[in-house]
Amino acid sequence: MSATFDTDVVVIGGGPVGVTALAMLGRMGLTAIGVEKNTEMWRTARAVHFDGEAFRMLQSLGISEKLAKATRPMNSMHIQNEAGEVLVSVPTGQFGSQAWNDDLTFHQPDVESVLRDIVSDLPGIELRCGVSASEVNNVADGVEVTVVNAEGQESVLRSRWVIAADGARSSTRRALGIEGDRFGDDANWVVVDGHLVDSPGYEDDMIFLCHHSRPAMWIRLPGNRVRMEFMVMDGDDPDEIVTPEAIERISRGILPAANFTPERQAIYTFRGRIAQRWREGNIFLVGDAAHQAPPCFGQGLCAGIRDIANLVWKLDVVKRGIEDEDLLDTYETERKPHAQFWVEQAVKAAGFLQTLDPDAARQRDQFIRANPTEAAPVSPPLGPGFHDGEVDNRAGRLSVQPILSDGRRLDDLIGINFTLVLDTGMYNDLDADLRRQLESSNEVVVLTEPTQTDLILQAVGAQAVLIRPDRYILSVAESPVELDRVVRHIPGISVGAARTA
Incomplete structure (x- = not known):
């Protein structure tokens, strides 16, 4: 391969993690081309939560005021059992050590629009939509990425590095033959997002509804948006369970069909996975391509932003020749144990939440009453590294x-x-x-x-x-x-x- 590159970094995937990567690369002075297979930005919500650290990382992009307008501080969270007893209440409204609220909710398209606006203004940074990466190969001194545009035209991009932010079904990860370690049991859940008008919903901003008859979660989002998630039970009809009438029934009337206008109703699989390798030559996995967790602590997007913040400054000092390539090995050694901690915590919380046996639920309730701090784990240090x-x-x-x-x-x-x-x-x-x-x-x-x-x-x-x-x-x-x-x-x-x- 020639030492001439089209760009310093090719970013595969134009979701919030990929676009954050482009923005941070540009702020550090690196050049980058992002490729996203979809021609338009995803218009429905997926991630809904930032912690204070993630917000601080995005602060470095100069978009704090815009993000503050697009987010809602989360002021209360509790865990409730089948009888409606509050097992533990966790204060979440405080201004934390990162100089931002410890927990905030958002509507993902609003946040993603802010990030894409930043990318469009950065010199040396480009996001190409309607372009997919069909092949990624490590070659001498860098990486070759074969891309195909919306018209089916094929070309090759040459870069020093690739950041693969192409999601839980990452084609890059699969092409590299990287397996994932499994944590906990997979479970199917109905995820419902929409507008709740002239109906009170729950008072708290987030509730783990540990109902052994049907586990569920409630999250209040900016404006009149809300999200609820319901475990799919044996005997559920997958077509019927997402109808307005079914949503009203399984929400116990919290989302009445007359007052709730859904934007998305879908069945998702909640899973815990950690990729066995996060680096293959000059290709790096980030975000859901590297780790996936049940959404119990809202750490999915936060973890992806941590990945980017950890990796980008290291690429910068290596590119400028003031650190050796070996520094890049510390991306995985530092981030993987940290991400695995949150996957394990989320899997553990999901196990509590998904208990269906009444006797096991009573034992769980006793444990939570006796160990309330288990509801709010403290973020760990990095793994070994720099x-x-x-x-x-x-x-x-x-x-x-x-x-x-x-x-x-x-x-x-x-x-x-x-x-x-x-x-x-x-x-x-x-x-x-x-x-x-x-x-x-x-x-x-x-x-x-x-x-x-x-x-x-x-x-x-x-x-x-x-x-x-x-x-x-x-x-x-x-x-x-x-x-x-x-x-x-x-x-x-x-x-x-x-x-x-």
Whole structure:
């Protein structure tokens, strides 16, 4: 293959994860071509939930205000049994450590439109709709992607890397012969989205309806949109179960046919899967192509956005020659255990929710009453990779984001960079040569102003913190000697021009 590329990255799949990849690649200065087999954007909802971390990752694209208008903070969630008893109630309305609400709901086409608008304005970034990838091959120095347009014309795109964001049925994953590990039992559910008008619905924003007669879920979305999900039971007629009359019946009158206008009624299979490999040469699996989980914690799209945030900055520093290709191996080692945690948690929650035996349901209820924290698992650190988490458990975890006195969020000030957070005294004690390297580097922002640093340092309990471009902590230090070691982690520390915030 020639060393001449059509683009740095080909992104296969133009859903929200693929479009986020294009947007983040463009913001980092890489070039990319996205190919999406559908000619039009999907007009019905699929994903409906962001957590604070996902929203923070999208903040880096400069679309916070537009996303805020397209989302609805989730203010209450509880788990209810067959008798209507609230087994546990989880507060969800708080402004969290990421400087955004911990949980938000949305109508996916609204969010996807915002993301596509960003992509259309970025130089070097293109999304080609009505174009499918028929073949993907690793070749010397890069990847060749055979694409077919809507008229059936075939051509070849040459790129250094491919990001496969082509969903749960990923043709790229299948073509590479990558199998998936299975978690839990698959189950068919009816998913219903639509507008509920002049009818109260449930008061809470999200409810796990642990009804052993028919498990269900309720989610309130922006405006008058709602989603309900119902487990398909033995004896259900798949055609009848999606009719307005059936939806009214199985919702126990919550979605009355006279007041509920459906936009989508479909039977989906909820499954837990993790691809056995996430990288094949210069091809990377992301989003549902790499992992799938039952929707109990709404982490599907969030996990895909984490994949992109983790991978894109690594592609950038490798492309610019300031890190070796081996860095790209840490994408899978870091992200796969993190994603698997959420798949396992969702499968466990689905097992609780899907209990059909009354005696087993009573035992489940007793367990949840006795272990209420099981309803709100805490996100884990990254797996082993480009951080010091194996020697200090403060590293490899997501950093906090302060809101500054002028109302700005810190990430808007520092951009997508490595960030060294410490006090002035410790910085001045750093080796003079390393200070000169920091002050001549394009790769790092140094923060010493207490209004910017105090919350971060207090949250970690350290004297100095080095944060990666994806906002995860690379390393921490308690002394100038340790700081010297930490600073040497920064790629390209001796090149570029100074930048301090």
